[in-house]
Amino acid sequence: MKQILDAISAPESTSEDFAHLALPESYRAITVHKDEVDMFEGLTTREKDPRKSLHLDEVPLPELGPGEALVAVMASAVNYNSVWTSIFEPVSTFAFLERYGKLSPLAKRHDLPYHVIGSDLAGVVLRTGAGVNAWKPGDEVVAHCLSVELESPDGHDDTMLDPEQRIWGFETNFGGMAEIALVKTNQLMPKPKHLTWEEAASPGLVNSTAYRQLVSRNGAGMKQGDNVLIWGASGGLGSYATQFALAGGANPICVVSSPQKAEICRRMGAEAIIDRNAEDYRFWKDEHTQDPREWKRFGKRIRELTGGEDVDIVFEHPGRETFGASVYVTRKGGTIVTCASTSGYMHSYDNRYLWMSLKRIVGSHFANYREAWEANRLIAKGKIHPTVSRSYSLEEAGQAAHDVHRNVHQGKVGVLCLAPREGLGVTDPELRAKHIDAINLFRGEG
Known part of the structure; x- marks a missing residue:
């Protein structure tokens, strides 16, 4: 690993230098263990602690297949799917790995008694498999998390519709929260040159998800002047939705849960902000009954x-807790676009407000390669910025996931893998200097 890190640190290293590096037989990675899937049985979701289930293990280097790459991971980041994996909800990810392992002899590699997690990375290509032409050893890259087989015609208009579509590091093994990761090369994108490793690693999943959900024609197709209601507007996903709304000439209505989060939204440039805790919105009377009077009060606000205008688009991801209110407050003919259900995935809403007002509910899941590429291109041009609030070491990944699980973080939290410290990896200091305030906007928050 030291030789790999030395080569990455040396500006004069060539592709041939990387191609001739000896690869280690094993590497350090954050894992969950198959024999521990019942460890939280009987506990509520909130009581389940990722610090107990996430392990830092030494694992064997996986076999490299055609169309794949081994990447030295300098940094990764925590997403909510890392939390789900760590608490084995809504199902254990080992069910995904078992199913994938039945697809082919090569896919069988993924069905192991441990799962290397993580759906983000920034790093350097070490090796490419047969048939790879676009990438070579030594390339500095980030990875998006869409893993597809594309052997069915269904995925060739939109790769998200591939029957064998999976989220890398969640529904596949050998993820990014490790010193080395295995990816398909059609997951790779150029690393933004003005960002550090931890900054470059953090946007991948959430930035691409927000792009498809709001901007793409596969999502809401946001246009200038739209009023966009954004739940969790300062969080890992919502902070990118807020930036896309502002950059696209829309009007974000940012819903947050504290004065500190409201202030972050103001610093991003948003003006319409609702602190749902301060204004005490309670959309549920009890576990089984919603309160339409609270929907109306929310709509009035x-x-x-x-x-005096209703919202054109609702950027939905909390799910059960907020979905009834989201459907209600959307304007006639408007769109509720949903990509997650972090508060529960059994949604309930009054369908009269949907069908009689010609509203649409659009499901949006991650992004296809083109959408991820466009979202990364906006990062590379300094139009959209990373939202890293702090970074953890690989040894502290359990604590990082715990903080995301308890929502005590802001924006995204990074995980340093091979990078010995924060602040490394910048190769365009001029562009960085131009955007340094926006890059550092979330630093120290949480």
């Missing part, structure tokens, strides 16, 4: 902030 939105119109106060928009000059």
